Amino acid sequence: MQSINSLLEKDDFSRQDIIELLTSDKKALPELLARAYDIKSKYVGNTVYYRGIIEFSNICDKNCYYCGIRKDNLEPERYRISREEILEAAKFALENEYGSLVLQSGEIKNEAFTTYIESILRDIKNLSDGKLGITLSLGEQSLETYKRWYEAGAHRYLLRIETSNSDLYQQLHPNDHDFKARFQALKDLKNCGYQVGTGMMIGLPGQAMEDLAADILFMKNQNIDMIGMGPFIPHQNTPLSNSLGEFDAIRESQLELSLKMIAITRIVLKDVNIAATTALQALDPIGREKGLEAGANIIMPNITDTKYREGYQLYENKPCLDENSDKCKGCLEARITSIGEAIGYNEWGDSPHYFNRTEKKR
Numbered sequence: 242m243q244s245i246n247s248l249l250e251k252d253d254f255s256r257q258d259i260i261e262l263l264t265s266d267k268k269a270l271p272e273l274l275a276r277a278y279d280i281k282s283k284y285v286g287n288t289v290y291y292r293g294i295i296e297f298s299n300i301c302d303k304n305c306y307y308c309g310i311r312k313d314n315l316e317p318e319r320y321r322i323s324r325e326e327i328l329e330a331a332k333f334a335l336e337n338e339y340g341s342l343v344l345q346s347g348e349i350k351n352e353a354f355t356t357y358i359e360s361i362l363r364d365i366k367n368l369s370d371g372k373l374g375i376t377l378s379l380g381e382q383s384l385e386t387y388k389r390w391y392e393a394g395a396h397r398y399l400l401r402i403e404t405s406n407s408d409l410y411q412q413l414h415p416n417d418h419d420f421k422a423r424f425q426a427l428k429d430l431k432n433c434g435y436q437v438g439t440g441m442m443i444g445l446p447g448q449a450m451e452d453l454a455a456d457i458l459f460m461k462n463q464n465i466d467m468i469g470m471g472p473f474i475p476h477q478n479t480p481l482s483n484s485l486g487e488f489d490a491i492r493e494s495q496l497e498l499s500l501k502m503i504a505i506t507r508i509v510l511k512d513v514n515i516a517a518t519t520a521l522q523a524l525d526p527i528g529r530e531k532g533l534e535a536g537a538n539i540i541m542p543n544i545t546d547t548k549y550r551e552g553y554q555l556y557e558n559k560p561c562l563d564e565n566s567d568k569c570k571g572c573l574e575a576r577i578t579s580i581g582e583a584i585g586y587n588e589w590g591d592s593p594h595y596f597n598r599t600e601k602k603r
């Protein structure tokens with residue numbers, strides 16, 4: 242067993258090193274976080290970039306065992322926000338100088354959906370005179386579809402691998418889900434030219450520390466540009482509802498493990514963008530700020546009209562159900578500046594790793 246100090250001095254981390262960091266004593270947490278914060282400051286700076294997220298539809302053809310909007314959950318009223326409302330949200334992002342948007346929904350794979358997204362992308366680009374950067378998070382699609390969306394103006398794509406352990410992946414999904422297909426989709430996205438984001442859920446049933454360590458090395462080896470990972474939080478109407486026992490009893494440890502994952506990912510991968518995800522806020526009202534202090538540099542404020550938010554409950558107690566985007570903006574800004582970080586208004590805040598790996602100019 243190495244001391245935390247000598248481990249943190251390293252430049253190249255083995256799986257065993259990462260396991261030791263993940264299992265390090267709570268007393269060592271401040272040191273781990275401080276090292277991650279130093280590396281963040283050095284490689285990506287202390288500016289937080291916003292991506293206003295529009296959860297434009299909860300209609301999904303899939304049945305992931307963990308997700309509250311899975312097809313077989315008959316409880317949420319299914320919605321798809323109209324084009325006008327999406328453009329209204331995009332206008333809000335533009336006027337509030339957010340710089341970028343994320344369009345997210347359940348997974349639908351058909352020509353009508355592909356064409357619809359293509360036209361929405363062009364509309365947003367027109368409306369903002371090309372100023373708004375657009376990230377998509379619309380699941381697994383064909384290479385052809387990814388290409389069409391890239392050409393229509395999207396330049397970043399988020400597709401979580403969920404776990405890099407293919408056996409665990411299979412346990413979390415029905416048989417028609419295929420780890421290899423998900424992995425291939427990440428490769429396709431990179432080949433199209435996107436800045437590629439992936440990530441995992443942390444604290445899943447059946448997930449070992451070895452798996453989480455492998456997840457970090459997976460992201461490094463796959464040359465991932467952006468990371469969106471967060472705690473798994475059970476949803477009552479899913480097959481995994483009771484998979485972790487009484488959730489309140491482990492709420493704090495889920496948060497701590499998630500913060501450790503962010504910090505170690507920053508220490509190992511260095512120049513990537515890392516999101517402080519909403520699921521952190523579901524575990525702690527200042528969970529996202531804690532994420533920034535652990536090495537994250539991206540926040541995705543929800544700019545979906547509040548009337549739809551009830552329908553997009555991926556997990557229990559998803560925050561900001563009834564807080565409108567205006568209200569969230571003021572309070573978020575105050576909280577970010579109070580921890581000494583700046584906000585990159587009107588900037589895309591692309592991943593430095595993307596430019597380093599492609600040698601493209603910013």
Ligand code: SAM
Nearest residue numbers: 307308346347348378380401472473474555556
């Ligand atoms: N349908 C697309 C997909 O699956 O890639 C995008 C939307 S999906 C709701 C976005 C992410 O939500 C998933 O990648 C998953 O990691 C996360 N998610 C779903 N259920 C969750 C849960 N119970 N706890 C934490 N995260 C969850």
Ligand code: SF4
Nearest residue numbers: 301303305308311347
């Ligand atoms: Fe659908 Fe994505 Fe939820 Fe899976 S995680 S059920 S694909 S919305």
